Amino acid sequence: MITKSLHKRESELAYSKRQLEILSNGIFKNGDLPIFSKKIAETNQFPLKAKKLEILQINVGYMCNQVCEHCHVDAGPDRKEIMTKETMLQCLEVIKKTGAHTLDLTGGAPEMNPNFRWFVDEASKIGVKDFIVRSNLTIIKSNKKFSDLPAFFKSHNIHVVSSMPHWTRGKTDKQRGFGVFNQSIEALKELNSIGYGIPESDLRLDLVYNPSGAFLPGNQASLEKDFKKALFEDFNIHFHHLFAITNLPISRFLDYLIASDNYEDYMYSLVEAYNPTAVKNVMCTNTLSVSWDGNLYDCDFNQMLELPINSKIKHISEYNEDLLFNRNIVISQHCYGCTAGSGSSCQGTLA
Amino acid sequence: MQKTYYDPADLKKFGKISDWNEELGKKFFDYYSKVFEEGALTEREKSLIALAVAHTIQCPYCIDAYTGDGLQRGITKEEMMEALHVAAAIRGGASLVHGVQMMNKVNKLDM
Ligand code: SF4
Numbered sequence: 435m436i437t438k439s440l441h442k443r444e445s446e447l448a449y450s451k452r453q454l455e456i457l458s459n460g461i462f463k464n465g466d467l468p469i470f471s472k473k474i475a476e477t478n479q480f481p482l483k484a485k486k487l488e489i490l491q492i493n494v495g496y497m498c499n500q501v502c503e504h505c506h507v508d509a510g511p512d513r514k515e516i517m518t519k520e521t522m523l524q525c526l527e528v529i530k531k532t533g534a535h536t537l538d539l540t541g542g543a544p545e546m547n548p549n550f551r552w553f554v555d556e557a558s559k560i561g562v563k564d565f566i567v568r569s570n571l572t573i574i575k576s577n578k579k580f581s582d583l584p585a586f587f588k589s590h591n592i593h594v595v596s597s598m599p600h601w602t603r604g605k606t607d608k609q610r611g612f613g614v615f616n617q618s619i620e621a622l623k624e625l626n627s628i629g630y631g632i633p634e635s636d637l638r639l640d641l642v643y644n645p646s647g648a649f650l651p652g653n654q655a656s657l658e659k660d661f662k663k664a665l666f667e668d669f670n671i672h673f674h675h676l677f678a679i680t681n682l683p684i685s686r687f688l689d690y691l692i693a694s695d696n697y698e699d700y701m702y703s704l705v706e707a708y709n710p711t712a713v714k715n716v717m718c719t720n721t722l723s724v725s726w727d728g729n730l731y732d733c734d735f736n737q738m739l740e741l742p743i744n745s746k747i748k749h750i751s752e753y754n755e756d757l758l759f760n761r762n763i764v765i766s767q768h769c770y771g772c773t774a775g776s777g778s779s780c781q782g783t784l785a
Numbered sequence: 786m787q788k789t790y791y792d793p794a795d796l797k798k799f800g801k802i803s804d805w806n807e808e809l810g811k812k813f814f815d816y817y818s819k820v821f822e823e824g825a826l827t828e829r830e831k832s833l834i835a836l837a838v839a840h841t842i843q844c845p846y847c848i849d850a851y852t853g854d855g856l857q858r859g860i861t862k863e864e865m866m867e868a869l870h871v872a873a874a875i876r877g878g879a880s881l882v883h884g885v886q887m888m889n890k891v892n893k894l895d896m
């Protein structure tokens with residue numbers, strides 16, 4: 435079980451440059467597999483273009499109480515990158531004028547940002563149609579000061595989206611750490627008890643499923659059925675939807691793939707499962723990602739790979755939605771993770 | 786000619802069997818995908834049956850395919866191993882049940 439981020443371990447994979455090299459060399463350089471731009475060009479989908487902005491995703495910091503093995507953020511307690519109040523104020527200005535209907539706060543554990551609650555208060559006042567917080571569930575149980583989070587979420591009508599890699603303890607703890615399963619179950623019960631995730635309730639609670647290994651997620655609808663049945667029968671737990679998300683070959687998941695000698699097979703399976711229909715709706719076409727220091731990216735993955743947005747506008751302080759519209763999306767081979775099978779995004783499958 | 790009888794890369798070429806007989810190949814793959822659709826049994830149950838049968842016929846391609854398929858469906862390793870024991874019990878039982886034939890014969894011939 436890992437306890438430190440790649441950054442703390444000073445692993446070479448902590449460097450985005452190194453990750454991008456790996457993704458461009460080997461099987462892609464020697465032509466065994468086509469590079470992503472070539473693949474999408476086959477169906478005239480190159481270059482990928484940004485459509486109307488619908489989702490503003492803000493990463494408020496890489497600090498997290500967990501150190502999950504598959505984490506594409508390389509998050510953990512040892513990461514110190516945290517969004518300042520000043521940058522948050524700039525984000526609030528943008529939230530006031532954006533045409534996006536969804537605000538999506540992520541991290542790390544977003545709740546660990548000392549100004550998290552203030553930021554949620556302020557953003558709520560502006561009025562956001564769908565206000566998502568990606569909460570890892572265990573944070574609620576990790577420290578007394580977080581135990582009132584469910585009530586806080588409820589008072590702001592937050593749409594809670596939480597990770598749950600499996601409905602059994604073994605698989606969950608293997609990916610996310612010992613004890614994570616029990617704590618997550620406790621947190622879900624608490625959320626249920628105040629109305630979150632109950633059928634017909636407006637307090638939305640969705641779960642995210644990532645495969646716990648070097649394989650792709652199965653069919654989202656049948657996984658949702660299995661999760662619902664098991665969590666209800668075993669623990670009396672309800673939730674609304676399950677998003678099945680493919681692990682992208684970057685950061686800690688890339689490290690795992692290489693260390694377990696699965697990298698090439700995994701890339702083959704992503705490319706084999708390539709689905710041109712999923713390309714139309716990849717997340718970057720309607721989402722913009724803001725990093726803890728206010729820089730703009732096409733998606734959270736590009737943020738971690740430090741692939742800046744292809745626009746004159748690079749920072750939240752210079753924000754201009756009209757100028758960002760129709761920009762070319764910055765892509766590399768990790769993008770195959772978004773287009774495999776039924777496709778994958780922070781909101782689940784695409785096609 | 787390849788040096789080993791089995792090559793994992795050949796699994797991906799399964800579809801090529803249609804190249805030499807398109808009509809029958811197509812009929813087979815249509816049938817195959819229909820069989821695995823949800824019916825009276827769920828796709829999950831069918832995947833576990835396939836895994837058990839794969840071990841019974843000891844087909845490395847099928848073992849590869851249905852182990853991966855099971856993981857994608859969230860089937861646990863405990864469930865997979867139990868399915869294998871069902872296959873093993875039937876296989877072992879099939880040998881042993883013939884022991885009755887042996888016993889009958891011995892009883893008939895022995896004084
Ligand atoms: S996957 Fe989520 S919960 Fe796990 S370490 Fe990364 S940010 Fe934290």
Ligand code: SF4
Nearest residue numbers: 716717718733769772
């Ligand atoms: S990884 Fe990012 S840029 Fe690439 S397809 Fe997915 S959302 Fe778009």
